[in-house]
Amino acid sequence: MGVVTESRFDLPGTYVFDGQTSRRGYRMNKMFMTLRDAGARARFLADEPAYCREFGLTPDQQQAVADRDWQAMLDLGGSIFYVYKLAMMDGKSMQYLGGVFTGMTEEEFVAALRAGGRTDG
């Protein structure tokens, strides 16, 4: 059995995208990266499961993508900068994602930022 190195510190409500996480999410993040390209977006949209399989996503990751379960994508090794490529393709903003992660609507999240941000974290 190898030694599993966990991220070196743990902060509540905060992802530390470390090497183990990056290994876990590698194929999924690789797939998200391709979505910068219009041709890749068209192929993805034509058959999402096939595109996910082509990149070797795990069944859990495929399900998270199919469900647009943004929280699960991060839990399964997604990096926010890569997951965001899929969100952008769907016409979703980073404020929308912020709302998803914090249990707010996009409008509530935007309002919280305009009021100075969530300063009590």
Place this chain on the structure above:
Amino acid sequence: MAEVIWGLATSHVPSIGAAMDHGTTGDPYWKPLFDGYQPAREWMAEHTPDMAIVVYNDHANGVDLDVVPTFAIGTAESYQVADEGFGRRPVPEVRGAPELSLHLVEQLVDEGFDLTVFQALDVDHGLTVPLSVFCPEPGEAWPCAVVPLLVNVIQYPQPTAARCYALGQAIGRAVRSYPDDVKVAVFGTGGMSHQLAGARAGFINPAFDAMYLEAIQTDPQKLAALSREEYVRLAGSEGIELIMWLVMRGAMDDEITRVHEAYHVPASNTAAALALFDNRAAQRA
């Protein structure tokens, strides 16, 4: 001999670039931020550098997770503006400064900073937004050549803040040993406090940001002594980008003069700031 004439610390939030690209900088949402930039822009327009070293991070546009260089430098003659998924920003291609880049590589490797070298690189908003903050209307070409200097701030372990500051000091020495008589600006980009993901998304820490804006001039050693955990806890998981300001600060003299600063919440999910420092005022005095 070359010299660092000024240093600019600035956020590089993509929506700041989009506001300029779409002509919405006068909207109520953006006006306070761009009004805050104006005095710095006017000063920089009167002190145009020949070359700029832009310290930034890529965001899954020019570089993916196949290779995660801790520190890297571009040595190309030019850098294409990256298509991040919504088309390229309508800004000029970035002209490189390959002779300065190669000089920096030699000097920095000899000093023990074993940089990864990019001979080809698409540059994303991390680099082009700071250029637009400096020069909002470049026309056909940016007013100076650019050396991209990349820092891994996305995947743990990021370089320590102390190492970033030391790299900046080595860059300062390398610039001063460059034989051509050129004026160099250094950009430290990213920040300020923000967190994109997790239950703490939307985190902003104005007290920490205010401390950082002051200490980047007067006490960078204090900022260099902060741990990764302290950066993430106090500035948010993406606020750790602030370590890149220390590269800029290290390249400047111990005594620098603050020309202007601005701080505004929010730019999208981020506390946005600008701080401009003159590296030559003390010499003139």
